[in-house]
Amino acid sequence: MNTSDPPAVSLRAVTRQFGTVRAVNGVDLDIRAGELFGLIGRNGAGKSTLFRMMLGLIPVSDGEIRIEGVRVDGSAFRAVRRRVGYLPENVVLYDNLSGRETLRFFARLKGVPATACDAALERVGLSPAADRRVSGYSRGMRQRLGFAQALLGNPRILFLDEPTTGLDADAIRGFHDVLRGLREEGVTIVMTSHILAELQERVDRLAILVDGRVRAEGSVQSLREHVDLPLSVTVAVRLDGAARVAAAIQPLAVAAVVVRGRELSAGCRREAKMAMLDALAGVRADVEDIQVREPSLEDVFFGLSTGGAMAWS
């Protein structure tokens, strides 16, 4: 992934109006080739509308979207579609077809040889059920079949809308293994998920959508640094040391120290972290263990999507 490369997906002042409702409002985004880009927001924030516009399924009301430099509303986009994979949220497939027939159908639409279907089924772990009718598939199996469909033709860009919906823990792990492999192959991945912890460890960058606008964009770490959220410090104390430890760190905490039995929790500003650790060193005899945790993506998301103070984006 090279930041000087032209973006795989670029959006310029993209707006979408439904009657009087502006679902997407002046969105500018550049998604670099080869990166895993997360798109998060509450229900109704405009994620699905943005996804549908990026795939050329609905037209933009204003602005411009390009995939690999080609406008999605132009006739040349048809050729680009062959290099794009899409897994919709709650994928709906045809119950009367088997898994293999489903993939062969989509392979014909994409102009991909039928032999690619077996590899795709293998990749998502559906080979043993390939000849069963989709009507007999569980929700997780349908999701995996949908993912296999998206992988047909070795796409250069993948759009995954809530891809782990309905998957069990094993399947989620398998899904991320496949995703890792795709990233090594240089595939650009644009993904939404309600499970923010899932994105936190994996995305290169992400955008937070609020009311149709991009409220923030960047790597998880850069968002953390921009959002002035406290670090979370958790201290395990020895038998009767809670009061002494609480007294030592309270002046550096952003709010009242919470004591739960032998565990203390406190918020601490990033710049006060070392002072807090020094304070804890001062009561070392009472301290059994210390954990300092960065704000999670969920913390960042709530900080950004609810607070009006984050105008920096």
Add this chain to the structure above:
Amino acid sequence: MELKQLLAIAAREFRDRIRNRWVLAVALVFTVLALVIAFFGGAQQGAVGFRSVEFTIASLVSLVIYLMPLIALLLGFDAIVGERERGSLDLLLSMPITRFELLIGKYLGLALAMTVSTVAGFGLVMLILSPKLDAEGCYHYVGFMASSILLGLVFLSIAVSISARAIDRARASGLAIATWFFFVLVFDLVLLGVLVFTGGAFGGDILPYLLLLNPADVFRVLNVFTLDELRASYGLATVFPEQLASPWLLGTVMLAWIAGPLTLASWRFRR
């Protein structure tokens, strides 16, 4: 337009109707009804058994004119809106396929399913009746089958057009039933009503042309005018000018009735 993608859509639609036994069910309905009409159609006049191909076709025309539009409308009303409502349309449209190809592919697949069921249903009856049919009888019966298919294709085209326009399946099904009601029951009654009410002053001369606005009437006229025995027995034949009675012209009108709604559907679906 890429034929491969279009045919993939058509093949899936056709296979779907084979697998859910739609084709078989409709073929059976046609076979049973046609056999019953062929052998028991004259029971009211005290005669049982096969009478003539003209008589059988006349009875079948009356049946098909009700049944075929209904079957075609029910087959096609959710072709597009059903995909949209189920949530599978986005996935299809994300493929390298145009909306026009998707629409035509769906139409062709459904049209093939309807054609196969009609040929199988009425064709089986033709085989059963073949010892009693001469060459001319076979010719007329095949003509009847072809016009029945055309009638089905017209109403399938209307159904797909409704489907491309409708917001949801419920509205599409309502509109499909209303369409059937209008063309099969209301249209002729209104025409006759106007004719009788005005004492023939309005509509008398243009009545044959107005009939061309209803594909069900075109189908009726097409069959009536190919059979001498029926032409005499149908009052309609006396008011229909000879120059309009050409099977080729009426066939062309049917084809226009297929192309028109499909063009409208394509325009609506692209928006």
